[in-house]
Amino acid sequence: MMIAWITPLTLALTPGTPPVLSQRALMEPLQVVEAQLAALKAGDCRTCFEHASPVNRRVTGPWHRFEAMLRSPDSPYLPLVACTDYEVLSALSMTPRRWQCRVRVEAGGQDYEFSWKLSRQADNKILFDLGQCIKHRNYKYRGVVVGYDDICLMPEEWCIQMGVDNLPGGRSQPYYHVLVDERDRPGQQTTYVAQENVMPQPPQPVDHPYFSQPLFTGELDEEEGLWVPNPLLREQWPRGLEGCWLVDAVMPDIPAES
Numbered sequence: 001m002m003i004a005w006i007t008p009l010t011l012a013l014t015p016g017t018p019p020v021l022s023q024r025a026l027m028e029p030l031q032v033v034e035a036q037l038a039a040l041k042a043g044d045c046r047t048c049f050e051h052a053s054p055v056n057r058r059v060t061g062p063w064h065r066f067e068a069m070l071r072s073p074d075s076p077y078l079p080l081v082a083c084t085d086y087e088v089l090s091a092l093s094m095t096p097r098r099w100q101c102r103v104r105v106e107a108g109g110q111d112y113e114f115s116w117k118l119s120r121q122a123d124n125k126i127l128f129d130l131g132q133c134i135k136h137r138n139y140k141y142r143g144v145v146v147g148y149d150d151i152c153l154m155p156e157e158w159c160i161q162m163g164v165d166n167l168p169g170g171r172s173q174p175y176y177h178v179l180v181d182e183r184d185r186p187g188q189q190t191t192y193v194a195q196e197n198v199m200p201q202p203p204q205p206v207d208h209p210y211f212s213q214p215l216f217t218g219e220l221d222e223e224e225g226l227w228v229p230n231p232l233l234r235e236q237w238p239r240g241l242e243g244c245w246l247v248d249a250v251m252p253d254i255p256a257e258s
Helices: 021-026 029-041 045-050 054-060 063-071 156-162 231-236
Strands: 002-004 085-095 098-107 110-120 133-136 142-149 175-180 190-194 198-200 216-221 226-229 245-252
Touching: 029 045, 029 085, 029 098, 029 110, 029 245, 045 063, 054 063, 054 231, 054 245, 133 175, 133 190, 142 231, 226 231
Parallel strands: none
Antiparallel strands: 002 085, 085 098, 098 110, 110 245, 133 142, 133 198, 142 175, 175 190, 216 226
16 A cells, blocks of 8 residues: 655646646556646536546536535535635545545635545447447347446445346456336346346347436437437536546535644
């Protein structure tokens, strides 16, 4: 376990401006923290949200809900928004894929401390996007992708029950949330399918009550062969995060003594 005591980072930025999000894959964990802090200091909650991990997004998003949570008068996170100044106090490398930072923020003449938790997203390539129609390789039911994880995130009990470790790719491959077609499996089912068991199919309407709003627009992207997801669904499952450092959680601490 490595402890890195640091001074404030020097980034190739205009002061108060977060890095270009397209460069996210090149950012180290402390740069991600600095980017969020710079965005918050500028009152830019949306850019701050762009550095949240998919797990974090599904808890706090979509972004306008995230902003409302930050700006609520009784929110412990309110000092972060339009703060006067900030400083990264320390950083701890928990594992090669987990980091934790401690930050002091000045707001309204008072100091507050927060802990940032970050993780490096897996390098696994997500092969099937939102709106992809699929068939399960073994059970042959049809469905449509409504979410994905770069590795299996289900509890240990579920993995044992479903025999996940017997699959060639095991838990370390991408997994997909699938709305199951009622014509194949009645009961408004949603399944969690290993990438190796996903067989892509041409786009077709899926008989499931959630196939329409709020998950999909009803339009077909003919070039990609996908049903177009609602923008709020896309916010929860963005693309292009392979290998990126992202923020899993920010936790407020008791205000530091002046």
